[in-house]
Amino acid sequence: MEQVTLNNGVQMPVMGFGTFQTPPALTEESVERALKIGYRSIDTAQVYENEAGVGAAVKNSGIVRQNLFITTKTQTDGYDETIKGIDESLKKLQMGYIDLMIIHWPMGNSLETYRAMADAYKAGKIRAIGLSNFNPAQIDAILKYSDVKPVIDQIETHLYWQQSKIAPYLAEHEIVHEAWAPFGEEYAKEMIQLPEITELAKKYNVSGAQILLRAMTQQKIVVIPKSNNEAHLKSNLDIFNFKLTDAELEGLKKFDKHRSIKDWPVSMRETNY
Template sequence: MENVTLNNGVKMPVIGFGTFQTPPALTEASVARALKTGYRSIDTAQVYGNEAGVGAAIKNSGLARNDLFITTKTQTDGYNETAKGIDESLRKLQLDYVDLMIIHWPTQNSLETYRALSDAYKEGKIKAIGLSNFNPTQIQAILDSNDVKPTIDQIETHLYWQQNKIAPFLTENEIVHEAWAPLGEQYAKEMMQQPEIVELAQKYNVSGAQILLRAMTQQKIVVIPKSNNEAHLQSNLDIFGFKLTDEELESLKKFDQHHSIKDWPVSMRESVY
C-alpha cells in the first residue's frame, strides 16, 4: 500500500473502499469482504445510512484500530447539529475517534459546521478534517475563518473530469485531492474500452480499471472505488506492481471533458470559479 501524508502529518492510504449506495443491510458483509481482501481505508457518510454496518464490520474484523483509516462525512448544517452528528457517528461506528471527517457538501453554514469539526479535532474525536465538493472560493473561505487547515477535498474525479483546474489550488494549499467516482460510474465500461486504455492495460498486463486507478494514485490522488465483486475488489487494490510513464500520464489528459457526469453540485462547475 502507498500512503499520502496529510498536512497535519496523518498518513492515509492512497486507495480505500467506498460504501456509497451500499444498502445498510448489506454494508457489514460488504465492508468485511473488503477488509478481508486487504483494504484498510473505509469511506462512509452520515447520509448513506450505513455507518452502523461499517462499525460492525470493523468490530468483528479482528484488526487493530491503528491499522485502519475510517472516513465519514457530515450531512449537517451549523455548529450544534454538526457536534451532535459527530457523536452520533462515533456511536454508530463504535469508535472512539474517526481518522477523517469531512463536510459532505457546502451549505449556508459551512463555516460553523467546519468550526464544529475543528473543535472535535482538537478534542481528539477526529484525527483529520476536510471537505468534499468545495470549489477554491469556498475552500478559501474556510481557510480564512479557521486555524485548522482542511486536509483534503473529496471531489468527483475520473478520466472524463480530471479536475486539472482545481489541482494547483489544492497543491498550493497542501490539501490532498481525493476522487469520488474514480471509475466514472455509468461510464466505467466506456472509459475502459478507450483504445489507449486498452493498449496500456495490455502493455502492463492489467485491467482497464487498474490503469484508471493507477493513473490517479501516481499523481497522489486518493481513490475510493467500490465493488462487491471479489475479483474486482482484489484487482482494484492490486495496482502497485506497475507504474505509468510521465508520457503515458500526459497522454490521458486528452480525455478530460472538463465537466461532471452528475453536474452536482453546480458550484463545482469549472465555469463557476
Template sequence: MDFVTLNNGIKMPIIGYGTFQTPLKATADAVSQAIAAGYRSFDTAQVYGNEAGVGSAIQASGIDRSEFFITSKTQTRGYTETSQGLDASLQRLGTDYFDMLIIHWPTKESLETYRALEDGVKAGKIRAIGVSNFNGQQLKDLVKASDTVPAVDQIETHLFWQQQKMSPILQELVIVHEAWAPLAESQGSTMMKLPEIQLLAEKYQATPAQVLLRFLTQQGIVVIPKSMNIDHQKSNLDSLGFTMTDEEIASLRKFDKHHSN
C-alpha cells in the first residue's frame, strides 16, 4: 500500500474501499471481503446508513483497530447537531475514534459544523477532519474562518472530470485531494473502452480500471473505489503494481470534460 501524509502528519492509505449505496444487509459481508482482500481504509457516511455494518466487519476481523483508517461523513447542520451526530456515529461503528470525519456537503452552517469537528479532535474522538464537495471559494472561506486547515477535500474526480481547477488550490492549501467515483460510475464503461486506456492496459498487463485508478494515484490523489465483487476488489487494490510515465499521464489530460457525469 502507498500512503499520503495529511497536513497534521497522519498517514492515510491512497486506496480505500467506498461503501456508497452498499445495501445495509450486505455491508458487513462486503467489508469483510474487502478486509480479506487487503483493504484497511474504509469510507462510509451517516447518510449511507451503513456505519454499523462497516464497524461490525472491522470488529469481526480480529485485526487491531489501529490497523484501520476509518472515514465517515457528517450529514448535520450546526454545532450541537454535529456533536451529537459524532457520538451517535461512533456508537454505530463500535469505536471510540474516527481516523477522519468530514463534512459531507457544504451548508450555511458549515462553519459551526466544522467547529464541532475541531472540538472532536481536541476530545480525542477524531484524528483528522476534512470536507467533501467544497469548491475552491467555499474551501478558502472555511480555512480563513477556522483554526484547522481541512486534511482532505473529497470531490468527484475521474478521467472525465479531473478537477484541474481545484488541484492547484488544494496544493496551495496543503489539502489532500480525495476522489469519489474514481471510475465515474455510469461513464466508467465508456472510459474503459477508450483505445488509449486499452493500449496502456495491454502495455502494463493491467485492466482498464487499474489504469484509470493509477492515473489518479500517481498524482497523489486518494481513491475510494467501490465493488462487491471480490475479483474487482483485489484488482483495484493491485492497481499500485505498475507506474506509467509522466508523458502517459499527461496524454490522458485531453479526456477531461471539466464537469460531472
C-alpha cells in the first residue's frame, strides 16, 4: 500500500474502504470483509449512522489499532455540538482516538465546528483534521481562522470531473486531494468501456476500474472506493504493481468534462469560485 504524508506528518494510505450508504446492520460484516482482504483505511461519517459497525469490525479484527487509519466526518454545527459529536463518535467507534476527522460539508458555522475539531486534535482525540466539499474561498476562511491547517479536502473526483481547477490550490497549500465517488457512480460503466481505458487495461493486464483508480493514486489523490463484492474489493486493492506513464496520465485529461454526478454542494461548482 502506498501512503501519502499529511501536512502534520501523519501518514495515510492512498486507498481506503468507503462505507457511504452501507446500512448500519450490514456495516460490521462489510468492514470485516474489507479488513480481511487487506484494507487498512476505513472511511465513515456521523451521518451514515454506521460508526458503531465500523468500530465493532475493527475491535473483532485482531489488527493492531496503530496499523489502521479510521476517518469519520462531523455533520454537527458549531463548537459545543461538534465537541459532543466527537465524543459520541469515539464511543461508537470504541476507540481512544480518530485518525482523521473532517467537516462533511460547509455549514452555517463551519469556523466554530473547525475550532472544536482543532481543540480535539490538540487534546489527542484526533490525529489529523480536514474538510470535505470545501472550495478554495471556504478553505481560505479556515486558514485565516485557525492555527491548525486542514490536511485534506475530500471532494467529488473521477475521470469526468478531475478537479483540475482546485488541484493547484490544494497542492500550493499542502492539502491532500481525496476523491469521493472515484468511479463516477452512474458513469462508471461508460468510463470503463472507453476505448482508451480498455486499451490501457489490455496493455497492463488489469481491469478498466483498476486503470481509473491507478490514474488517481499515482497523482497522490486518495481514493475510497466502496464495494460489497469480494472480487471487486480485491481487484480495487491490487493496483500497485503497475504504473501508467506520464504520457498516459496526460492523455486521460481530455476526458475531463467538469461534470458532477450530483451537483452538490453548489458551492463546489467551478463557476462559484
